Amino acid sequence: MFASALVRSSAGFSRLLSLLSLPELALPLCYAAALGAGRLLGEGPGEHPALALGAPVAIGMLLRFGRGLDAADIAGLAAAHVGVALILGDQPSAWPVALASDLIEIGCGSLIFLWLRRAGFLTSQKMVAAAAAAAAILGPLAATPLDVLTLAGPLTARLSAAGAGAFADAVTMGFVVALILSFGRGRGLDAPCEHGADDERPRAWEFVASSLLIAALVLGAAADSGPMWSLAASVALLWFALRLGLNATSIAAFSFFTALLAFAQQGQWRVLLEPAPATLSADLLRYGLLALLGGPSVIVAAVVHDQRRLKRLFAYRAMHDGLTKLVNRTRFAETLDSASTAARLRGRRFVLFLIDLDHFKGVNDTYGHARGDQLLIEVASRLRQSVRETDVVARIGGDEFAIVAPVSAVADAMGMAKRLVSAVNEVCDLEGVEVRPSITVGGVLAPDSSTNPRDLMLLADEAMYEAKRAGRNCWRFSSAEREGAPYVAWGEGDLALAKPETLLVD
Structure with a gap:
């Protein structure tokens, strides 16, 4: 019974979060909560709340949503403001002025920030902080004339009180907007x-x-x-x-x-x-x-x-490679050195694959380099999706790729090679041109064949060229042994997958 209640409460909380992800609902709810929380501290300078949280929270949320204030937002904020005022027992005569002041601050502050974004100023967090400061200063300043008109007393006193309230609001808004804009902007987005x-x-x-x-x-x-x-x-x-x-x-x-x-x-x-x-x-x-x-x-x-x-x-x-986003040759060499050391010292087995994209020059010559780049990106994606997330997939040349992956048995390496060839050999669309790419794969196991990175690269390269001689679109493994003679025997690939040519269809 407790478990079912827990499940129901978890489902309800999930639904609440999904509702709060809607800007039309989240904005007035958060504005109302912030408005009430800010009023708990009492009055501040210039007959303003000591901690005016309503407008800053609304500005921060609009900026996170990436848009300005619209008619639906104004209606939602007005309803939220009236609801909070009723709960707190405010005089109805004070509602329009307070709401109008908040709406001016929210509209002006968000418009300033969005204008700076469209103008291309927000290129770094320093510029974002500067834009937030500008919104925090100019938003309350835009609402100052309304405060001057509605406050009681001589003009100089009203100007002083309105200016003090704007200053207090600006300080509060600066901290609140910085907090909202920095939330979730950590390493995950970098x-x-x-x-x-x-x-x-x-x-x-x-x-x-x-x-x-x-x-x-x-x-x-x-x-x-x-x-x-x-x-x-x-x-x-x-x-x-x-x-x-x-x-x-x-x-x-x-x-x-x-x-x-x-x-x-x-x-x-x-x-x-x-x-x-x-x-x-x-x-x-x-x-x-x-x-x-x-x-x-x-x-x-x-x-x-x-x-x-x-x-x-x-x-x-x-x-990393700038086109395919795979690791580049430098990072691949470091990975291969590290894996070879682990194989030599602790006997950790891994497989090294060298992969060549068949007939890539023909794609470039026939359809242009732009489609050739798209083909490289697609093949890289298929290779990446065919292995585990912890395996290293690299682009080491124009149409050459390499993979380093830990394996526990020879059969695992064979299955991985077959999966790579099958995954790539599917039709892909390059801006209206259908291409069925294929790859030729050469593999070698360590420490079975060697623990020297240079020797492993040589053996995998020889295995790849043996697969090319077998007709491409297949794979071969080197079965050379570390202590044996330099004779290399070739492990057969899946001949059912072998096709001598790659079919290019207009």
Whole structure:
């Protein structure tokens, strides 16, 4: 019974997540939740909420969805705003002004960011951070005239209060948008990292220890009210930026900002050493200090993120073929050396295949190099899909490929060779031209035949040319023994698959 209930709850949670993946539903729901959460801290400068989360969350979600504000979004946000206002007991007369202010911020901030994206400015995380800062500043600034018109009092007081509210909203929005945009923008979306280039990756205990450190520093700053605690927390955030990545830094900076702001609202954190009166200037000073303490770490994290991404990208390009995305000859040679060493020292058997794409020159000459490139990409994909994910498939020449794969028995290597030939020898369409490619495969086993990479390449190459002499579109294995004479006997391929020619159909 408990298991069935667990299954039902899991299914319900999955349905909820699928619903939240819809922008039309997720945007108003998250806006409503953020609006309510922001109101818990009470009033901030300029008669604004101390933590205005509604508009920043909406902007961040629109930017993640890659679009601006439309009529359906406005209707959903209006319904969410009215619902939250009813729950919190706001005066109906205040609803239109607050909603209009939020919509102006959301529309302006998202349009600025999207314009910068279309203009091609967002080429790195540094530029994304700069665009987020521009959206965070100009969005609240666009809503300032409405606040000036609706606030009470002399014009100078209204200008001061509206400006202070815009400043507080901009600081909050900067942290929130950075947090939302960095979520899920980690290594998974970057170029894969080769062996040895991942030494900088933080461990799980570092995240735990760093989180505890930030919590201790925030509590110390709130309890002691001294600036040194806050400065120490800022230094810890910079360490986050250098070590733990952009998203972790954004989370820590936002937590640092909101925690100290909450303590300030309760009178447990004073600006500088002396008690600060509850004045507009003190509020502005508090937000300015929080921005200076937490903001630089996000900028540094964005810069470090770009540097590490470029490092991984260059490492990837240095070890992979630009056309087929298979590993290149350099990386293949390293893999073969490593596998040969393991075979020699620990007896780990592997198979080396050298593969030649039959009649590739005829495809290039007849249909052009563009279709020839497409054929190479398709053959590479078929080879990659025919082996295990841990096996190494490489492009080592124009129409030459190679595979290094651990095997436990000779029959496994034979079956793999047959599977490779069969997988490639299927019709593929090259922009309206049907081509049935074929490959010729030569294989050798290690340590059975040799543990020297050069000898293995020579034996596999001789086996491949023996398969070519047998009519192509087949495979042969070298059965030379390490301790035997230089005589090479050829293991037969699947003759039923052998076809002397490759059929090209217009």
